[in-house]
Amino acid sequence: MNAILQVRALSSRYGDFQALHDVDMDIYPGEIVAVIGANGAGKSTLLKSIVGLVPVHANAVRFGDTTIGGIGAAATARAGISLVPEGRRLFPSLSVQENLLMGKHTGRAGTWGLERVYALFPALKDKRALPATSLSGGQQQMVAIGRALMGNPLLLLCDEISLGLAPAVVREVYAALTTVGQEGTTVVVVEQDLSTACRVSERLYCLQRGRVTLSGRADALSAAQITQAYFGC
Template sequence: MSLLAFDHVDACYGAARILNDVSFNVDAGERVAVLGRNGVGKTTVVNTLCGGTTIRAGEVRINDRGHTDLPHYLAARSGIATVLQGRGILPNLTIEENLLLGASVGRKGPWSLEAVYGLFPILRERSTNMGLGLSGGQQQMLAIGRALMANPDLLVLDEPSEGLAPVIVDELAELFNRLGRDGTAIMLIEQNVGLIQRVAERYYVLSKGQVIESGSLEGMSTEQLQRHIAI
């Protein structure tokens, strides 16, 4: 079953059209990468999913139900959790309060505060600290933990490796693969070649707001993948 599909979507900010006839899908249990250089519309895909754009044509399908007007809460309530570029940590809340926000959609599943603390022990140790009182890698743990608290079927990650040391990126790759093995679908919007190669099974390439290529990552060389990212 398709957890998420864009079906010939044109998406705009005001009068500015950013996505032009974009189609892609992520099925249950898949790990899919969305590639392309900065400014081609990748984050607009996430913003559209979260109700931050106007859909002028086409529809977004969530669990095989089509939508042309998405309230900001619909994706989360439907089992799609997002980790935004820049992490979106609320600075006036503690680490634990940031995590509990993820559970506000009320979905049942394996992820609870204790489960997230088991995955990221540093968050338990600092649970009463303010959300921004963490290193970059720890803030990414917090953002991912908050998303998991929603017990998603699909986890959408927008540039999760941005600004992180290679050792932390390695840890993220292991985590995303573990989540995938446990049945959580992954949509990875990323430019880090190593992370893409270790996590994703297939890909879409965005260029100037359009999907221009898609396929399997199996057997693709690092050089080929780098060329796709640079389009």
């Protein structure tokens, strides 16, 4: 099976600071992959580099048969990659439903629409006319995921979606992502919580100081291996 996403020798900078160093990654269709690492490891920068929010060399990112490094976030979204950003980044002046509809700007055809999002997250339907930022943190996260799905992506990138949420809400959100994966969308999640990452993913990559220190099937990696790669100790 060919990878849906290939990352090769990806390096990213913020001015003089190099955040990523020659990162390689392969993501295959239909799988759920976790990217783990401590604060500052480069996880969010990796996702931003993939979607075009951070400049990278053109050949550093390949999506299907096309090199997409450096094409920009709008073109990346139109190609079929959606990002659920850290912190949700909802539009406070818009309702839940209006925030969801913003995801349609990619113009991509597909099966994800309002009713399908409401079926995935039933709590949102009754609140669709409310300001999105008036909802609980967990429900706001559902809006952010739903908005990304409205773009009908082939690949969904999720950045720290469990941050600040209660354990029961985290389980609910990840159960929805499992459904999304089972229905054909490839999912990559950035996650600090090791137990959650290992539970929900088929494979994982660990970053430390901008470098991949471990990769493999989540169920084949020992706690000692993951701890060593995560903390470097």
